[in-house]
Structures are given as C-alpha cells and as structure tokens.
Amino acid sequence: MNRLSMNSLSMSRITADGRTLATTDLMLDEDGRELLRYTIACALPEGQSLVGEVGGTRYRFDGRIGLAPDWLRxxxxxxxxxxxxxxxxxxxxxxxxxxxxxxxxxxxxxxxDSAERQSYQQEEISFFGNVFKPLGERDELGDIGSRMYSCGGALLQLSCAGNETAFVPERTCASRNDCSLNFLGPCRDLTNLKGSVCKDASLEGYQRCQAAVNNLAGKSTLTRYDEVVTVFLQQPDFSSFYPLCTPLFP
Structure with a gap:
C-alpha cells in the first residue's frame, strides 16, 4: 500500500462536489486504482459513487459498506x-x-441479517490498524509501527484445536514468510484468557484489541484498537483455506 498517497488522500474531503474524486496519485496506475476501489467501497455507503479521470479515461468507484461517510464532508x-x-x-x-x-x-x-449469518458461519481472522499514517509517524493512539494487525477468531481457534500450525491467516497471506500483516495470535484465547489479544468479545465482534509496539523512545507499549473487523467464511471456502481444521458448522 502506498501510505504517503493514502495519507495525502485522508487529509482532505474525498470529493469537493459529491461526484468527482479528489486528486490523488493513486489514480496513476492500476494498482493504485484497485486500492482506491476497495478504499471507497469500504468508506462510502451503497448508492454513493465517485468518478476520477486520468489519461482521458474515466473510472467509477462505488461505495458499498459505509464505514466513513463523513469523508464526503x-x-x-x-x-x-x-x-x-x-x-x-x-x-x-x-x-x-x-x-x-x-x-x-x-x-x-x-x-x-439472519440470512447472511446463516450462510457465513465460520469465523476466520480479525483485523485492525491504520494504513493512512506513514511508518514512523506517531498517531493519536501513540502507534508508530506497521499498523497492520490481525488475530485469529475464537471459533477458528476451536476449529484448529490441537493443530496450532494451521491457526494462521492463510487466506490473507498465501506465504507466511513475506506477509506484511502482523499476526498477534488468538483474539480471544479460549485456553488462556489473560493471553487474549482482545479484551472485549461479543456476538458483534471484538474491541480493546492490543498490539505491542515500540515507541519513539524505543520502549514497548500496548496500543489499544476498538475499530476491529472480523471475517466470516462459508464452509467450503473455510475448508479450502484451512484443510487441517474442522468446521464447527456443516
């Protein structure tokens, strides 16, 4: 991810007129535009779209989830x-x-809704962090690290019980050696609650998830994140990515 471009984009409104995407270097190549597609899909609600133009070609970016509609203003x-x-x-x-x-x-x-919860029952990985801030720049939480964190869901831990080598973010990182995500372990450790990454768990997800980072003085501190997204998979996909784990639901 191009953190400098992401940081620049976040420093202003995503659009000045409600239709045109703010100027950003991410428009200049396909990788950047793909990142923009996901960013706007995550940030803006369904029904809201923005257009950008580069080299005489217009691109449309559609909102879908609506996690940051305030970015329009x-x-x-x-x-x-x-x-x-x-x-x-x-x-x-x-x-x-x-x-x-x-x-x-x-x-x-x-x-x-109930239909989505019934179709996607296999809890996988939870994610938190901040890729909008450049590396080494202190944010409001005091984090100066990579800010790309993940932890394994409690149900994934149960599914992979007895096989800790399978308890990793396989879908996200096909090769563990070159994965930039910092996998912190179980979000809610069912075998050792004190060792849990997240101190608050409910049916709506996790909060108070902590990542250990080195501060500017070189000392390790815990940074708390409450903005956590957890992925659930359908059973066939779960079995494909975690063949050594037993799905908890048929």
Missing amino acids: APLPEKSQRWVTACLLAHVNGYGVEVAISLRGRHPGLAT
Whole structure:
C-alpha cells in the first residue's frame, strides 16, 4: 500500500462536489486504482459513487459498506481511518482468487441479517490498524509501527484445536514468510484468557484489541484498537483455506 498517497488522500474531503474524486496519485496506475476501489467501497455507503479521470479515461468507484461517510464532508478522522483500514486488510487475498466474505464488527455499516449469518458461519481472522499514517509517524493512539494487525477468531481457534500450525491467516497471506500483516495470535484465547489479544468479545465482534509496539523512545507499549473487523467464511471456502481444521458448522 502506498501510505504517503493514502495519507495525502485522508487529509482532505474525498470529493469537493459529491461526484468527482479528489486528486490523488493513486489514480496513476492500476494498482493504485484497485486500492482506491476497495478504499471507497469500504468508506462510502451503497448508492454513493465517485468518478476520477486520468489519461482521458474515466473510472467509477462505488461505495458499498459505509464505514466513513463523513469523508464526503471533511478530512478523514483517525477513528474512521482505522475502520477503513480494518476493512481493507480484511479484503487482502494472498491467492488472487475471489472469495466471498462476511464482515462483522461494532459499526452500523457492518450490521448483518439472519440470512447472511446463516450462510457465513465460520469465523476466520480479525483485523485492525491504520494504513493512512506513514511508518514512523506517531498517531493519536501513540502507534508508530506497521499498523497492520490481525488475530485469529475464537471459533477458528476451536476449529484448529490441537493443530496450532494451521491457526494462521492463510487466506490473507498465501506465504507466511513475506506477509506484511502482523499476526498477534488468538483474539480471544479460549485456553488462556489473560493471553487474549482482545479484551472485549461479543456476538458483534471484538474491541480493546492490543498490539505491542515500540515507541519513539524505543520502549514497548500496548496500543489499544476498538475499530476491529472480523471475517466470516462459508464452509467450503473455510475448508479450502484451512484443510487441517474442522468446521464447527456443516
């Protein structure tokens, strides 16, 4: 991800007229435009779209989830940056194969109905962080690290019980060696609650998720994130990515 371009984009309204995308270097190549597609899909609600033009070609970017509708009216606050980041990280796919996912969390834009919950029952990985801030720049939480964090869901831990090597974000990172995501372990450790990454868990998702980072003085501190997105998969996809784990639901 181009953090400098993302940071620049967040420093102003995403649009000046409600129709045209704000100027950004991310428009200049296909990778940047793909990142914009996911960013706007995460940030803006369904029915809202923006257009951008480069080299005489117009591109349309559609909203879908609505985690940061305030970006239409003002620069993106850091809390909203964290929500959009969690959504972006949840969409990362190390295999390049499109997979249907259900996103859950304590945000109105992540509300689900009974049909979606019934179809997507296999809890996978939760994500949090902030990719809008450049590396080494202190944010309002005091984090100066990578700000790309993940933890394994409690149901994933149960599914992979007895096989800790399988308890990793396989869908997101096809190769663990070159994965930029910092996997912190179980979100809610059912075998050792004190070792849980997140201190608050409910049916609506996780909060008070902590990442240990080094501050500017070189000392390790815990940074707390409440903007957490959890991915749920359908059973066939879950079994494909986690073949050594037993699905909890048929």
